[in-house]
Amino acid sequence: MRSLKVLLLLGVAVTTLADKSAPVLVWESTESSAQALPAIPAMSNSQLQKHLNSLDSEALVMFIMNELNVEDFSGYPSAFPQLRREFESSLNAFTPSMSNPSQLSEQLDAYRRVTVDTQDVESLQLADGAQKTLFLVYVGDRAASERQAALQRTDELISTVLARVKSLTGKYSAMLTGKHTTMGGEAQRRKVRSLKAADEPAADASQFENLGCVFIYMSAPAVIRFSVAGDKGARSTWRVDLGNATFAADCNASDSSQTVTLSWNNISPEDHDQYKLTLDKIDLQLNFQAKMSGNDDPDKNKVSSWTLEPVTLTYSGTLDNHQQQETIDREEPLDFSNVYAPMEFSYHCTNRSWTLSRQNLTEEVAFSALELPGFQVQAFLSDDAPETFGRAWDCTTFFTIPIWSGLFLSLILLLVLVWSLMMLASVPTMDRFDDPRGQPLHVPNAE
Template sequence: MLRYSFLIFILHFQSIEQIPVLMWEANQELNSSNKFSSLEFETHDFKTILSKAAKRKIPIVVFLEDTLSLEDLIIRNEYGNTIFTALSSFVEAFNSFFMPNVENPFEVIEQITNPIKIIDLDSFNDWPQMGTLVFNLKNIKTNDSRKNMLKKHDLTIFKIQSEMLVTHNHILGIFTARYPSWIIPEYSERHNFKKLLQSEPSSESPPESKIVPIVDDKNLLLVVSGNADYSKDNGKIFSSVTLSQSDFSIKDNEISLSLDGGSVKVVFSISFGKDGFWRIDNITMDEKSVKYEEIEIPMNFSYHCSKFELYNKATKQILKIPGFQIQPFKEEQEQQQFGAAFDCVGFVTIPICSGIFVIAILLIILFCGIIAMMDIETPDRFDDPNGKVFKAFVEYY
């Protein structure tokens, strides 16, 4: 069982990084006479198969999903049948070959069958006599689930295949994708960035979540991730304020930083200790000290807090700064960079405490069991086989 589990894990890991490819060769003359197709799929190399098709000038039709994985191909409907009815019919009717793991298949197609013609489903009218056509299935707009979307894509593939066989007796069909469904970081950054460029402009302005540098100096770095929330009535009403640097000074290993938000002014007093730590000694809001958690960080490390909150009980002022990160530098450099961050959220969280508690109970049970086993003693007295046999008489009434 362990061996099969390990095999499943290996297959799953490969499916995360690579993309499945299904190929079928529709040759009406050979298929009608039940002869073997001229393009043999004996090799397991995707490049070799494409090279053969390109040399023989076989028209190649690529049906390109945006994302695809092995998990998508085994989706079943409510009756237990595959949702890819058209692709299943191609496998049965034509010479076909399935490769579960191909690395960057679309890049291989671009290299070998270049030039290619990428077609949107609503923008083509006539079929070229020869070449490589790529149909972007991702351009089919639908708000359905992925299962329904793949079913519609399967129907589209069947329609296009049927129309092409009217004018072409011999074609090579390929069903694959640009990226795996399990997006890894390398693909995710490129993919999401492209989606952002192609997204339609929205009338609503998106929330401000980008990193905003407040101080970028040789001795101090300070950034936030947006506007701060400020309240002067103990949190009943909050207003958005934009913080900006108003004053900055350095004297005798002490840094004074003032931030102005229009309706509120915040001053940080930072010092470098001889013990190898830097600390924020005092924070004032409108020249009055505020309550905050003690900040004492080792040198070359920064301090980060996703929601840095300052509170003054006397004046009922509250200031919440999102994405707050700060680091002073004792030695000046032209281009300073943040070091590893100490977060305001403690490392020992509730889940960690719960895990430690459960492990402690199990260790106590194990320790008690070991002690009990160690107390077991073997008998030190045995019956003498040559001695008198002990007899017991029982009377029954």
């Protein structure tokens, strides 16, 4: 019997780049005459379907994750302790890549399907009057900053469900797979691990929050900038790095609006040359407004798109210029009107800052800009929406600087080609030629 570690190390060597492909792990609790699955190369759906239909187990438990990669096993070796023991102590098989493995549940005619309520596993029962029961367990995982924690929760769910199945029957089989290998969205990036020795990677500072009606993600902590008065009227910029935010959402504000508040407390940045700033509280209030379908739509109450406005930034604290202390309590409006997306799409921007246009500043320290790195947000989510961002509606315009550069260079090369063809076409044809049967041409060369 091959161990899980050997199988997964072999699986890492196989490239699984297809969006709808995923690894498949199958293990059995009893002896079976079914032919074992090959570990490498990737197998077809028909092979796995034939294998599962040939099992003599009374129950087949199929765990389906939103995303599963072979890197989940090699990159987080301690995330699946229960699965490792279960897999290695049973007859097992593994394939690192298969196209649409989650669709097999619809092709297994030998089983009667039962969808498992993960919140009420104890009520799980075998299907009445069926020789074989297929238990479908949809795992609400997420490839975000806390991927290891999500995998550990998956491992605990697998252990809980299998414990219940073992109490119902001694003949069972199990399968773990995913809907695809990559999740949509720029924020969902894989960590690159080198085979060579390297320093300990820095902690992931990204933050994802599922607020029920709104998804929000930042790849790094937010940054707030202040404009600081200096000598002779000159002003400088004071950068203040904010830590992780706390989120609060009002999903039931109305049918066409939702509100999310990001809060930071007790921020003490490094002192400026002339000032010391302490921010007791910072609140960023995001108000999402829905645009409904037109009158020609049979469902007039359906949300067609959403925008993010108005947005206000409120901050309070104390400012000390080493001579006197001033209490500040200000509210700044921000223009987020260009943050919008169609329904079921998410807005994304890799590097974006929202500035406040000011003239003739009189404050010694005044707010100037807010940066939300890797900002991605999606609002007005349905109750049955998957815990993944929809397709990204990116803030980058289609004609980016590299595209304009390529078009400009192509235009120059085209002009050179046209000019070359015009030069060739302007070469005159000789109006007289030498006849070998007649008198040779005589060109006098006397001066």
